[in-house]
Amino acid sequence: MKDFNLEICIDSAESAIIAAANGATRLELCGHLMIGGVTPCTGLIKMVKDVANIPAYAIIRPRFGDFVYSDLEFEQMKRDVVACRELMVDGLVLGALTPDGHLDIERLKPLVELSNGMHLTLHRAFDVCSDPFRALEEAIELGFHTILTSGQAANAYEGRKLLKQLIEAANGRIDIMPGAGVTSSNLKEILTTTGATSVHLSAKTLRPSLSTHRNPNVYMGLPSIDESIIYETNPEEVKAARQVLETL
Incomplete structure (x- = not known):
């Protein structure tokens, strides 16, 4: 059996407890998953570190929307990286793009340097890059350890062809982690098709x-968002995903 990483994206201490108790090996810690996740607050980071016994990687994303950041947003990101480092967060999930859809090397390089050796995941800004193979090489050069990607498709199942190509091109130099629309029902086909070992x-x-x-x-x-419901990690889905991984 391969040693798979099962990363669960969470935005509450309750979800962190559920994920850790049902087979997750790692957490991506966000605020407000309903809008795709933004930088979590200090209180949530501290709570998750207290209640979960698995590594937690915090996303550094100052706002909802695109990944082309202003000077002030970039300064905010730098301060968030330092704050997460001081809080002993296990890793960071970040990204930034130029207006024409390439990795913003001038912004990412200082963020990587400020991380001071923390595990680094390039988030799904990768999925809107104009050239995924150029972005792959640049991410490796910058020092990222993981790329979270749907294969530049609406979901990882639809993007599995490019995911496979990226894993082959990476050749072990960086971990390509499928994400977006992954469920216990399609997990096996995504992993067997692509050869990924993290999800x-x-x-x-x-x-x-x-x-x-x-x-x-x-x-x-927004009136279009139902405020009478709250997203929470489903223990049965995490458990089912773990069971799928144990069969591979």
């Missing part, structure tokens, strides 16, 4: 709000 999924489910009262005329954010 990333949110394994999320919905739970109702604990609130028994709500003003239907008031929204804290």
